[in-house]
Amino acid sequence: MDAQIAQLLDGKALAQKIQTELQQRIHELQGKIGRSPGLAVLMVGDNPASAAYVRNKERACEKVGIASFGQHFPSETTQTELEQVIHSLNRDERVDGILVQLPLPDHLDAVALLHQIDPNKDADGLHAVNLGRLVRGESGLRSCTPAGVMRLLAEYQINLKGKQAVVVGRSILVGKPMALMLLEADATVTIAHSRTHDLAAITRNADILIAAVGRSNLIAGDMVKPGAVVVDVGMNRITDDVGNSRLVGDVNFDEVKSVAAYLTPVPGGVGPMTVAILLQNTVWSYSQKSS
CATH class of the missing domain: 3.40.50.720 (NAD(P)-binding Rossmann-like Domain)
Known part of the structure; x- marks a missing residue:
């Protein structure tokens, strides 16, 4: 008798199913909110793996109807410059989710940047406020x-x-x-x-x-x-x-x-599930605008 082979948990197929559901949800909300949801992915430097991840995220956004406000910065960009960009995205009504692509060049403090993001736009679910909500079992953006x-x-x-x-x-x-x-x-x-x-x-x-x-x-x-x-x-x-x-x-x-x-x-x-939840988080933040 053949040894039992594990059933594979197919994240790729489930991610596609989630994307289809999000597409529907955006379609329903767009009339009420009057615009598409928006996600800003900030990338610093030229790490090839990061660049591939960012492309992947932007393609997934396009597929479900999320506008991309991504920006790519040179390696020598300063902490202050990035903080200013995050502050303007926090104020930008078209942006529902903000994500800083990690890893960052060594001279930048990722945690300090993360804390500049409005917790309700924290698409990665990593802000201390959102981790606190998770600890307390409250609703909010999840990692x-x-x-x-x-x-x-x-x-x-x-x-x-x-x-x-x-x-x-x-x-x-x-x-x-x-x-x-x-x-x-x-x-x-x-x-x-x-x-x-x-x-x-x-x-x-x-x-x-x-x-x-x-x-x-x-x-x-x-x-x-x-x-x-x-x-x-x-x-x-x-x-x-x-x-x-x-x-x-x-x-x-x-x-x-x-x-x-x-x-x-x-x-x-x-891997595909991480991207699907990123989109889901962005749509969740967007949906709060209709309530």
């Missing part, structure tokens, strides 16, 4: 990647109540908000990180295992509980001996697919 993971689990009707969830990684981008969202869904949550002793002993207890550290193939097959749900947030570019590069996650896909019940592919799992 895109963890919110995308939650939406993906919901789509496949994966029950989280009372389940043991382990989040590997404690970043403010993914790990911490992810743990809070799982807690909100009544899971029992453990956060593991680079200082954790015997990571495998902890991950083997997980009914739901979320890997978000940015280390390729960190989670091996023998670290996963049989029948677990494994979500791979990692996006790592690796190059083989002959110079071909490809994207892999934090999970060793080939090993884990015969142990887990559900598994996200990389690419095509969490």
